[in-house]
Amino acid sequence: MDDSVVVRAADHAALYRVARRRARKEVQRKERVDVRYSVDEKTDILAEARRLGLAGAHFVGAVVMAHLYGDLALPDQRTGVDDLIDELAALRTQVAKIGTNVNQIAHRLNAGGDPHPVDTVVLAEAGRLLTTVKQAATAIDSAADVAATQRRAA
Template sequence: MRATDEAALHRVARRRARQDVQRRERVDVRYSADEKQAILAEARRLNLAGAHLVGAVVMAHLDGDLALPAGRTAADDLIDEYAALRTQLARIGTNANQIAHCLNAGGEAYPVDAAVLTEARRLVAVVKQTVVAVDAAADVAATNHRAA
């Protein structure tokens, strides 16, 4: 799965808001055993219920927020690439913070620890700046896409 596809699916699945009353209406859909397993596996990976994932994707398509693969535009791909990039950057920042926390936790210090800690701090600062830039670029892309 491409990063853009994964980011689009995650963005759409997380967008479906809760309602004050429980949803009671049903639409029955039939899947093959393999299709069902693929849906459930993706839902688990996104930490969602299978029905939530299917409902979110269908409603997003009906609302015009999720184009079917043939209807995707370059702007859709760009927005989703930004989302995937932001996730990867956040993971780098998390790793750098874990390194810094470990080194700041005390214990026996090694001569290289000061240099590693300094580099971890620098990396966190760079990641924060990059995340801000990616967020700004994604916002511009989304705004331009809606205006088009």
């Protein structure tokens, strides 16, 4: 039996989306809720918070509040629309990385030095690829907006 855990893109995207949404208050939050975690659970929580660039307490608070306000369902409460929105967010991130890589290639080719005969062809193809990436990102954003609107209306 395989004991490995399968982590879906939607799960990571959901945590990232809600953890970043929790805004600071004008007055410091002073109320506490104490919880206990195993050493392994605490290590996992802090690792995920670091990956998202957040303090551990901010991460835990954001996830709890998101769940309370209906923005993050527990695994058995998620709907297909929740998964769709989060998969689209993860896809958007991957498409954006493609655009970044193409930009880096174009920058390197335009940086000067002795051009190679193939550089012009590569730059033209990079331009076409960037156009395609922008169109894909726009389509993903539109689909995610439609899905989020339908989720709110439900």
